[in-house]
Amino acid sequence: MKLEIGNFYVKQVIFGEENKYDDGILTINKKEALDVVFEDEHITEADLVIAKPGDNIRIVPVKEAIEPRCRLDGRSIFPGVTGDLAQCGDGRTHALKNCSVLVVGKHWGGFQDGLIDMSGEGAKYTLFSELNNICLIADTDEEFEKREQQKKNKALRWAGMRLAEHIGNIVKELQPEEVEEYEFEAITKRSEEVNNLPSVALVLQPQSQMEDQGYNDLCYGWDCNHMVPTLMSPTEVIDGAMISGSFMPCSSKWSTYDFQNLPMIKRLFKEHGKTINFLGVIMSNLNVALEQKQRSAQVVAQIAKSIGADSAIVAEEGYGNPDADFIAVIVALEDAGVKTIGLTNECTGRDGMSQPLVSLDSKANAIVSCGNVSELIELPPMETVLGELEALGRDGLSGGWADDELLGPSVREDGSIIMENNAMFCGDRVTGWSTKRMSEY
Template sequence: MKLELGNFYVKEICFGDNTSLKDGILTVNKEEALAVVKEDEHITEAELYIVSPGDRVRLVPVKEAIEPRYRVGGGPVFPGVTGDLMQAGNGTTYALKDMSVLVVGRHYGGFQDGLIDMSGEGAKYTYYSQLKNLVLVADTDEIFEQKEQQKKNRALRWAGMRLAEYIGAAVKDLTPDEVETFELEPITKRSKELNELPSVVLVLQPQSQMEEGGYNDLNYGWDTNRMLPTFMHPNEVLDGAMISGSFMPCSSKWSTYDFQNFPMIRRLYKEHGKTINFLGVIMSNLNVALEQKDRAALFVAQMAKTLGADSAVVAEEGYGNPDADFTGCIVALENAGIKTVGLTNECTGRDGASQPLVSLDEKEDAIVSCGNVSTLIRLPKMETVLGELESLARDGLSGGWSNDEILGASVKEDGSIIMENNAMFCGDQVVGWSVKRMVEF
């Protein structure tokens, strides 16, 4: 399987008469773009904004981030989701780099929604402050979700994907600035030299805990709660097979943009043939019942052993209950003789004194921490807010609250805020973007 990503680097975004890319300047016809958004009758209001690094802008509640792309030769950017089912990870896809489409709600922030600051102290907590962003701020008539802590955000999320496809089509007839090639030899056809290198498999545990449909990450449109651990080519992940869901406190989430650009996959590719033999990806799942967790761990370990893995990297999306899946998977791999490194965040409480993971085992002796979800963050008033700042001040938004007997409300009268890291949009970046550092005391 061979994937060619043709990259177009975006230096600036502006609105104009025709949606096009020239000399790094992306021009967007706002009227046409909003028409694409409003193809869903559930979208009741929508507006587009442009924000860039350094802007005095705060965005909340942020629902999703997507990289604009175009599939050369036809077909949806997200097979099984925005169009017919087809093979991802093979062929050529064009990508607009250094930018994203951000989807922001209006009045109904929920458990899984987050915050982005484009400048100041808050900008360092999220990767998306570094990008040029086309921001869709929209509201819907999905009444059944408006008072729920947990929302599916379907209309908004799908509108973001349609918008990203519309923007991506602007480069369909252009020549990329560069082409990246991602290709792995079939496992049984690899050279003697490659097979002598340490073999590594990447185990991903996307969010899949909700038994009701509409919340979980999707694999080719397939609800990941319904799947068993599945061997996938890494190109599929990079090429639109995986879609972010609408479940998890936001700092723990993997956005669709994260899947499209998964840094750990790119890093393993970089080392392939040099220091390691990269076997591929085992896409696992996260369940609630202990028996389901144990079953998934056994499947992962058997699959990795059968593939001939010497070592594994395991990454979980989320924390708390999923820690048991994460721990169980690592232990099962270690029991199979496969040396394993785990990537995760922690929930050690606001004072940092609590147990970092719900489930621990002495065989978990190589864990990379991406930070504490409960860390308190204080940020000054921002000049402009896109969305609705008050959404952070509701107990339904994880990491924000309406009142605390010591700290008061998350949103202060002067517009400054206090919140837990939980509410920072994709802030922990277990996928590999993280710029956090450990400090030894």
């Protein structure tokens, strides 16, 4: 499979009379864009606001992030979700880089939603403060879930995907500034030189613990709760096969933007044929029952062994209960003779003193930490709030609270906030990039 991604590097986003892209300036006709949003009758209110790096803007509750893209052959950028089912990972896609469509609730937040600061102290905690964000601030008539801690957010998430494709089509007929090429040869057809290199498989564990439909990550529109571990081409993952769900404390979340730009895949491609033989992605899942966890771990190890993996990288979306899946897969791979490292965040409590993962094993001895979800973050007021700041405390955002006997409310009267890292939108970046670094003491 050969995927080409034609990149257009956005320097500024503005609203104007016509949709166009010229010399890094992306112009969007707001009315036409909102018409796409209102195609869903459940959307009751919507507006678009540009938030760029350095703006004195706080955005909450953020529900999803998507990179604007289009396919040159006219197919949907998310087959099986926003369009007919079709193969991802082959052909030409155009992408607007340095920007995202952010889906933001106008009022109601939930456990899986997060916060982004575009400047100041808070900006360092998330990559999205570095992007030109086209913020869809919207509300729906989905009364059944407005006050639920867990929300499917379907109308808003799907509106974000339609909007991202609408904006992506602005550059459909243009010549990109750069073309990335990702060619993934069949494992059995590779040269002797490549086959003699150390072989590596990437194991991804997207969020899939909810047995009810509509909360979990999707693979070609299929709820990942229904999956067994599956071997995929890495080009499929970065080309729209995977869609973020709506269930996960937010700093642990993998947004759709993360799947589209998954840095670990890009790094493995960069090393492929030079220092390693990249065998592909084993797309696994996260389960609830112990038997399900053990079954998935067994299948992952079998696939890795069957394709000849010498080593593997395992990344989990989440923490707590998913730690058991994460450690089980690492142990199964090690038992199969596959040397394995893991990528995860930790839940070590506000004081950093608790056990970092729910499940541990001596064979899981090469773990890369992406930070503590419970770390306390205190931030000053921001001039502008997009969405509703009260959502942080009132609606059960995983890092916020209405009141705390020691710390008081998350949202103070002056607009300053205190919260756990949990509520920072995609802050831990377990997929292979981070604004954080580790220090030895």
